[in-house]
Amino acid sequence: MSDVAAQKSAQSSSLMGFVHRRRRGAELFLLVLALAVGIGAYAAVGLGVEGEVPADIIGYGGWLAALVIGAHVVIRVVAPYADPVLLPVVAALNGLGLAVIYRLDLAAEAVDRKNDYAQQQLIWMTLGVILFVATLVAIRDHRVLQRFTYTSALAAILLLLLPMVPGLGKEVFGARIWIQVGPFNFQPGEVAKVLIVVAFAGYLVLHRDALALAGRRVLFVDLPRGRDLGPILVMWLVSLGILVFQRDLGSSLLFFGVFLIMLYVATERPGWLVVGGLLFAGGALAAYVLFGHVRERFQIWLNPFDFYTEEQGGQSFQPVEAMFGMGWGGLIGRGFGDGDPLRVPFANSDFIVAAIGEELGLTAVMAVIVMYGLIVERALRTALICRDGFGKLLATGLGSVIALQVFVVIGGVTGLIPLTGLTTPFLSYGGSSLIANWVILALLLRISDQARRPVPQLSDDTAAIDTDATQVVKTIR
Template structure:
């Protein structure tokens, strides 16, 4: 009789009495794993809700001296939706990663608490504006869309079929702000469109559709991009005709920068494609070409575009009086740096700082506001949550079996990572300010919607990977 292998021992007839017990244990572990993951998620959700509720209560006690229950009851709706999403995951994605949803909820809740706090000085006795409540309503809408994505996309691999539709959708979304009568210019950038009483930033959704297109395209074109081309100084460079995709993306990024005056979004699109093409091909030459194009484009833009030149001047000489007092100068950057300094190591305490003195403290500078009231220790904890979220996304991507899932997971996770780096680098003067928003924390429905869709897609990816044949745990 031929010797049995591990697979036979796991699923076939046991060759000894102890084999039956081993097989039973393996099957039991396989059946219990999904419920164990969801139980971990449920426990972490309650921890996340406790952190968010505690932050809101501390904000109220520190800023107004008493607790207003109205906004706390509004926040309960988010908890209910989080539990609904948890139940949906138990049914349609039982083996999804248990950490992604609680991390997103925690970051979102901290952002709501700080937005509510920043808005308090603008209240009047009769008409408080309650920007925190508006952020809660945006969060509810974004989480509902995320649940619809989970229910509607049962197999993420089908997205690869619609890569060219995703490309066309991305182009339309990028061009919408330039349509007369639809696009709206604000704060020197034309990135918004008006939809009745609401405003929306289509570029936030475009980063998701671009990631889907890049993943689908690179799976097909990977061999020609990585195996063919001349070698120069030990690096294999692509053929001139294969340079087309990166040149097109570079051109799109430059057009967004020129016509929409959106430095952050153009950087995000170009960086997203550069990382995904490197992961797909493993060729350092693509990174070198991309860096040359990016540095060259940045230099030309800084010399020829007043908008970009102003950002560089504010970055290099923020304390110069001519730059500090100029329209769109370094006042915002310097005020944010003073906020960080005021926060110190442990912060002034939630509700006890002065974050509202910084322009756009609720959106572009939400991280500086949190840095003042939570201090360096609080910022490290927040960045730790982002690091864990991105690492879970990368882990999901790299343990997957299919190339499309790997590339999509890397693209979605890197989009969050790059935004965090660009925002943190801008407000701390490591790099020039770009105008991107901090994922989950900053005010605005467009950003929340796109980031919760990313969460839903990462959860779907993790379930698809864990549900594969390799999930026999012994």
């Protein structure tokens, strides 16, 4: 028995002594590769379109390098144990997005349309990195956010209601999701998605024991109790409200999907997935029957070529042209400058994946999807190793936001699901989305830093008590 006890004690000591390496050197090496992707793509655009490297390549490359290396230095100082893969992957996606937006700007100049979206996007990226740094410096422990559970929920609801305020809200192509203050446009739903994940995580940590209780068993699935259906019904009604009043199908799917995933992770009850799936199906059917704009989206998705030409209304011109472009691009693409991505309206925002597919091919689209998969995988890995329930749910929710948004956007562009109007994280043009996603990255790095840090060592008094207890056990044996 003493040998077995000694082996178990040795195994326990080795597990407690295991610590994650900081891996900041690996992060720096990956950042160099990410910069090569971003700056190299920018140079390739100039060579492909104008036959020469852009004249501002040194200034552009230097500024891009300063941003990501500066973020790396801040991580070294305030979050040394943070995940080493997240920042390089995000830097590569952001750099590639800037290059593709620059390509679209040059295409617009060729038809006498002056666009400076790439320059504006670089400014938004700068603001995003500044907020990234501020978040890491200000929030030294993610568990502090749990104190603001209901404050975050209230702030998220107010932000979602802002576009409905007369004189402040602005309707763009049928969706009322913007507010305008002077010359500036802002999409409050992008900030709301971060706050609502914080609110969900805090609420579910407090109430998951009650929500995990099983009710009736139907077909080998334990359904939740009727009295516990309140939270999911409220979230379902909020999602329907966004769909009805703001005509924003994407945000409606995103918020309800994230809540359902976090609820399942918190309770480990498949019954919630069944209830959520039934509510989603019922809401989708009701919206299809009652609201013309939802029915039109589905008809365009199912029969895109019936709405393609101007005589047919032209509502499906954008997705059909995107499919033509991606089909023309094939496996390896036409190359920067040899495609015609400007045929797709709003290619720099909603349909930037179509532009990538046309000029860089299916290979590049698959690489982009793999990079998003890495972000989600590292977020879920962080959730697995996190030592507190709030951090686990927060990391899961933030990773789910990225996963659902990518699925909804790329699924809509490729015709897998109806179009929803969301932006592709870190790739698409848009200040609200880019800044919010950099804050999400900062929160994930903060949680991973806390999770990967060494376990605090026991004090001398505690160690002495533990030794005395061990001696007592041996004496009894």
